[in-house]
Amino acid sequence: MSPFSIKPLEDGPAIRRALSELLIETVASGGSVSFMHPLAPDDAEAFWRDSLAAAARGERVVLGAFDGDSLIGTVTLLLKLPPNQPHRAEIAKMMTRVSHRNRGAATALLRAAEQLAIAHGRTLLVLDTAVDDGAAPLYEKQGFRLSGIIPDYALKPHGGLTGTMIYWKKISGAAAA
Template structure:
């Protein structure tokens, strides 16, 4: 029986303006499949594109780092590291908009992106990461395996993309000094 080769390793890099259409497509797919990432289904592709164009402008100013994991040249997953926080929070960063294309789930892309985001946070002098994820169908297990500590749950925090309320789970992770 022939041995199956492992999937190709992802290429991870910070994203730029030219990546906005691929990010928009991933966002529309994520929302359509029930991902709780701030938008309701159906998400207009033009609205998704405008969201990512604004985010990439913030990234160009150093307020965010939007990372993409590419598999065979295709954007397969993304995560955003929010650095532009209020002046009384210069020691922390926030993980946001973790999304993996359905066809690429279960391949370790989210873990690789989180590790890269942590590396960027440490390089930026951050000592604390925070994030939230939906109580239902969120990525709590992934975050806990990556060393994030559950802090609490807020019930009925947001609407799910197809309707109905979901709570949100709050996590944090202390980072080693850079």
Template sequence: MVPAYRITRLTSDASVIADLSELLIHIVANGGSVSFMHPLTSEKATAFWKTSLAAADRGERVVLGCYDGDVLAGTVTLLLDCPPNQPHRAEIAKMMTHVNYRGKGIASALLQAAENIAVEQGRTLLNLDTAADEGAAGFYERHGYTKAGIIPDYAFKPLGGLTDTILYYKKIGKNDSLNS
């Protein structure tokens, strides 16, 4: 990743919510499968990030942003609020890099930062899902995630048409060798 980029934990702030909303709308418009359909309204995107950052403020998740100066180039969310019988697990979600910033290592750096936080929090298992069509399966496999399975016709792509989803997991932290 270019050294000038800065990865930071995001908290509830009007300008941060505006940046995240703009990025989410852009990603969905460009075919990114991140739970929303195109066209995504500013109201829906803002409501999503307000709720997400409120959860981050409560420590239930970590939302990371990668900034190039004042421009939000990418983001990822680490979901920490797991059920009582899964205190060792966390989930990677809402990984996205602005089209103009792709291929510069931003998502890789965000993923590494999220994994480091998960380890700090004592988590030993990460899971995630990604669309089979135009998703990020290859990206996660390069980063050591193991394919657990495929659910057919799981979700609509943002521009229409069903896609399978692929489930991934990765063991992390001190216990990864013990658990494998």
């Protein structure tokens, strides 16, 4: 049992602020989550405003991990995919506060996202992570299988290129119609 509570997040100023702080910290510490350092607070907040609006439309689920009242991690389950992919979902934006890494929050988030994918009738999860300082060991420990590596896929937050590792996992659940 995880010491962290995991729940879907809804838009609101306090949640956007906490998510923005987490995103800025992740990028500053080298996390390859689509942004460059330094990340402006307004840009981080705009990202989360859009992401939470997509969640309100049912296109994704943004999960938060809490240690007491403090948001210490997040992951997004992308559900709105092309019409020929109703059976899959994508894991994105896995982040944990530096102070809470290696304490089980990311594992709890990943397991909750998988259960939500099953509840949405998905049978396949996909994700990618950076070769340099990515979360490959976490994903492999949770049963994800490496498909391959694309070299020089993206810029690292502080500059320089990194490859990306593409992972997949078959999960239980009925295929969506």
